[in-house]
Amino acid sequence: MTHFQYVINLKTYEESTGSRTENFMNPLSNKTYESEVKFALSIPQLHLATKFKSVISQHVDYVTYGAHTGHIIMEDLISLGVMESLLNHSERRLPYPIIKSTLERAKELNFGIITCSQDMAETEALCEIGAETIAYEPPELIGGSVSVSMARPGIIEEIAQLCREYGSKLLVGAGIKNRIDVETSKKLGAVGVLVSSGIVKSNDPFLSLNSLMI
Ligand code: G3P
Numbered sequence: 001m002t003h004f005q006y007v008i009n010l011k012t013y014e015e016s017t018g019s020r021t022e023n024f025m026n027p028l029s030n031k032t033y034e035s036e037v038k039f040a041l042s043i044p045q046l047h048l049a050t051k052f053k054s055v056i057s058q059h060v061d062y063v064t065y066g067a068h069t070g071h072i073i074m075e076d077l078i079s080l081g082v083m084e085s086l087l088n089h090s091e092r093r094l095p096y097p098i099i100k101s102t103l104e105r106a107k108e109l110n111f112g113i114i115t116c117s118q119d120m121a122e123t124e125a126l127c128e129i130g131a132e133t134i135a136y137e138p139p140e141l142i143g144g145s146v147s148v149s150m151a152r153p154g155i156i157e158e159i160a161q162l163c164r165e166y167g168s169k170l171l172v173g174a175g176i177k178n179r180i181d182v183e184t185s186k187k188l189g190a191v192g193v194l195v196s197s198g199i200v201k202s203n204d205p206f207l208s209l210n211s212l213m214i
Contacts, residue, residue, distance in 0.1 A: 004037055004186065004214070005192025006039050006195065007195070008194075008195055009089075009194055009195070010042060010200055015201060016043075021043060024041065024205065025041065025055070038192070040055070041055050042055075043055055043056075045072060048077065049080050057077055057085035058089065059092050060073075060077060060087060060113070061073060062098060062104075074106060083111060084112035084114065085114070086113075087102055087103075090118060090137055091142075099126070103130055113131070114134075114171065114194075115135070116134075116136075117136050118137065119136075119138070120159055120162070123136060124162060127162060127165075127166035128166075134163060134168050134169070136148070136155075136156065136159050136190075137174045137194065138151070138155075138174055143175075143196070144175045147176050147181040147184075148174040148181075148185070149181045149184035149185040150175075150181065151175070156189065156190060157189055160189025161189065169191050169192070171191065172185045172192075173195065174194075176193050176198055177198040183214050
């Protein structure tokens with residue numbers, strides 16, 4: 001059974017960094033919903049060493065132990081209990097060969113990667129190199145008030161079909177703010193959503209999260 005997945009990306013907003021990160025982690029990361037829902041909180045990198053559960057990284061590098069100043073290695077994340085990361089987010093784009101090497105390394109270590117894609121062509125290229133979970137996020141809609149499910153339903157359907165053919169899972173994100181956005185995404189073939197500003201910048205993040213539950 002595929003669990004519908006909610007990924008809350010805290011990014012590096014003023015509201016979600018520094019001493020405020022923990023305000024999100026405490027109630028959000030330990031929140032339990034019905035068993036058919038999977039929940040992940042993508043937190044600022046400097047806060048990854050945490051006791052809180054369901055935490056994932058916003059970025060990871062393909063290099064292993066060694067002289068790699070400033071890199072985030074999977075082995076170190078795993079040692080902290082962090083078993084998954086976003087990759088190639090629109091705000092942290094990577095060259096294709098780097099994505100490929102990172103996916104290969106992740107497979108070796110059984111580390112989960114949610115690879116972000118901006119369009120159909122990129123999704124196809126990612127499927128071809130074995131991306132197991134793809135997050136389609138049109139960059140022009142990120143942080144805006146019009147959701148991906150309202151603005152790009154046809155593309156979501158096509159991308160979902162493509163992902164099914166390759167055996168990849170599809171999440172969608174950008175501008176998701178309410179239950180209808182989530183329900184529509186699911187209906188169009190997504191198995192989860194990525195949400196940021198609708199929760200992080202909301203006056204009541206927990207109420208906003210609850211309002212997305214389907
Ligand atoms: O990673 C999720 C993100 O890029 C979507 O952002 O603010 O449109 O929900 P937002």
